[in-house]
Amino acid sequence: MIRLTLPYPPSVNHYWRHVGNRVLISKEGRKYRAAVSSLLNRKNIETLTGDLIVDIVVHPPDRRRRDVDNCLKAMLDSMQWGGAYEDDSQIVRLTIEKREQAPKAGNAEVVIQRIPAPIGKAGFRSCLRCDEAFVSTGPGNRICESCTFINDLLPPALPIERGSKRHNGELM
Secondary structure, eight states, rough: EEEEEOOOOOOHHEEEEEEEEEEEHHHHHHHHHHHHHHHHHHTTOBBBBEEEEEEEEEEOOSSSSSGGGGGHHHHHHHHHHSSSSSSSEEEEEEEEESSSSSSSEEEEEEEEEEEESOTTTTEEEHEEEEEEEESSSSSSOOSSSHHHHHHHHSSSSSOTTTTTTEETTEOO
C-alpha cells in the first residue's frame, strides 16, 4: 500500500496544449509531473503490479468551483510516469472525493493498494489495521494474517476482567 500527499494537480483544461497538429503536455503539466516523480523517488516507492485500488481525496487551493474529474488525468498519469504503478489500466476501482479547501496551494491525498482477489469475489475485504486488501474467511475476519500475527505478539494492555469497573486504570 502506498500513501501519498501530492500537490493539487492542474486541471485537464490546462494539462494539454495544441501546437500545430500535435497535442502536448503543457509547461504546467510537465512541472506537476516532475514534482510528483521527485516525491515518489524521495520516498523510494516500488512499482506496484497487478490490479489496483486508488482512493483520492482532493483539497482545492481556493473556493472557486471545480470539477472533481478534471484533476484525475494529470494526477494518474504523473503517478504512472513517476513509477507508482506500471500503467493506469491496472486501476480497477477509483474513488475521488472533494473536501474543504486546503490552506495555501491545495493538495491531494492518495492511497494506492493491490487487490489480492478479483473485485466481486466473495470474502474480499480491506484490513482494519493496515488498509491492505486481503481475502477474508468470514464477516468476523477484518484483519489480515500478517496484522493478526503482529497483534498476537503484543502484550495485552490490561488483563481482561469482565464485569469489573475501572477508574483511571485502577479497579474500583
